[in-house]
Amino acid sequence: xxxxxxxxxxVLLYFCFFLNLTLAIAQNFELKxxxxxxxSQQFLDEVSVTLRGTAFGQMSVAGGNFNFKNIVPGRxxxxxxxxxxxxxxxxxxxxxxxxxxxxxxxxxxxxGTGAALQKTIRATNITxxxxxxxxxxxxxMVYGIAPExxxxxxxxxxxxxxxxxxxxxxxxxxxxxxxxxxxNIIANQFELMEPQSNNVSVMMGLRxxxxxxxxxxxxxxxxxxxxxxxxxxxxxxxxxxxxxxxGQLPLMRRTEAIFKESNYxxxxxxxxxxxxxxxxxxxxxxxxxxxIEVPSNRKKLLLLFGDKxxxxxxxxxxxxxxxxxxxxxxxxxxxxxxxxxxxxxxISQLLDEN
Numbered sequence: 001x002x003x004x005x006x007x008x009x010x011v012l013l014y015f016c017f018f019l020n021l022t023l024a025i026a027q028n029f030e031l032k033x034x035x036x037x038x039x040s041q042q043f044l045d046e047v048s049v050t051l052r053g054t055a056f057g058q059m060s061v062a063g064g065n066f067n068f069k070n071i072v073p074g075r076x077x078x079x080x081x082x083x084x085x086x087x088x089x090x091x092x093x094x095x096x097x098x099x100x101x102x103x104x105x106x107x108x109x110x111x112g113t114g115a116a117l118q119k120t121i122r123a124t125n126i127t128x129x130x131x132x133x134x135x136x137x138x139x140x141m142v143y144g145i146a147p148e149x150x151x152x153x154x155x156x157x158x159x160x161x162x163x164x165x166x167x168x169x170x171x172x173x174x175x176x177x178x179x180x181x182x183x184n185i186i187a188n189q190f191e192l193m194e195p196q197s198n199n200v201s202v203m204m205g206l207r208x209x210x211x212x213x214x215x216x217x218x219x220x221x222x223x224x225x226x227x228x229x230x231x232x233x234x235x236x237x238x239x240x241x242x243x244x245x246x247g248q249l250p251l252m253r254r255t256e257a258i259f260k261e262s263n264y265x266x267x268x269x270x271x272x273x274x275x276x277x278x279x280x281x282x283x284x285x286x287x288x289x290x291x292i293e294v295p296s297n298r299k300k301l302l303l304l305f306g307d308k309x310x311x312x313x314x315x316x317x318x319x320x321x322x323x324x325x326x327x328x329x330x331x332x333x334x335x336x337x338x339x340x341x342x343x344x345x346x347i348s349q350l351l352d353e354n
Contacts, residue, residue, distance in 0.1 A: 029072075032066060035047050035066070035102075035103050036105070038107070046059050054076070077091055078090045152275045156186045159183070159215070162180040169207055169208060183224075225252075250285065281326065285333075
């Protein structure tokens with residue numbers, strides 16, 4: 001009798017365990033999608049697809065497909081990585097099986113990057129909309145139509161035009177001639193268009209010592225040097241400086257691209273709807289190998305000119321030059337350096353088209 005009771009207890013426990021296991025498996029979900037090049041619309045294989053912070057990871061195969069199975073419900077960050085493309089991340093709230101459909105990856109410096117990112121943002125927003133409000137209720141909706149997705153205004157390029165350039169490489173001091181180039185500030189890399197075939201390749205900025213390009217709009221040369229050859233508080237600098245005035249006291253400019261996220265409030269419908277990439281210029285002078293930001297204070301600026309400070313102050317006053325204005329800085333440094341033998345101007349006017 002006691003033996004039969006043990007058997008019944010074991011069968012009951014086994015049944016409960018099996019039932020719980022079945023229910024647990026039944027509550028797990030599937031996440032899949034297909035990865036596409038934003039420009040060519042070709043499917044991308046061998047993309048590293050991971051759910052950040054988990055053991056889930058695989059490569060896209062058979063036409064850009066990936067498929068995760070038996071994922072417990074929760075909030076995940078889907079991350080896509082492929083050499084030559086901008087990294088892609090998307091938040092996924094998994095409460096049911098989800099097919100993300102086509103996910104667009106954008107090549108570094110792809111023409112129409114803003115439009116491609118807009119597609120990506122729109123796809124993400126629509127997925128989140130269905131996850132968070134499956135009945136299409138709430139939020140900034142008019143008759144069930146989703147609000148327009150945020151766009152990315154601006155670009156990552158120092159100059160989005162293609163400019164003919166000569167590049168001096170660190171390795172063997174090799175010179176590349178006749179290429180048309182664009183510089184991606186954020187990625188610190190150059191896109192090079194070959195003279196004959198118009199094929200585009202990518203070269204990391206750390207390989208290039210300096211370059212001169214002929215501005216395609218103004219038809220004047222512009223000279224750039226690698227920040228790795230200079231020091232900022234004793235540390236080499238990533239990125240490139242444009243040399244505006246050479247000579248005894250060089251004037252250089254560094255351009256940064258800053259991503260400003262939308263502050264749009266969907267509930268109140270106020271704020272800026274679009275994201276923006278804003279270019280910001282900072283001006284430096286060169287002291288030996290040290291690059292130092294040009295002081296905004298007039299008295300501190302005059303100290304840079306040593307025994308010519310009084311003469312430079314008269315020049316500034318006579319020409320009514322506001323010392324915080326970039327165009328005025330260009331004139332001031334040009335005038336100062338012109339007083340030394342061997343001075344040759346690089347450009348006759350300050351170009352600022354960012």
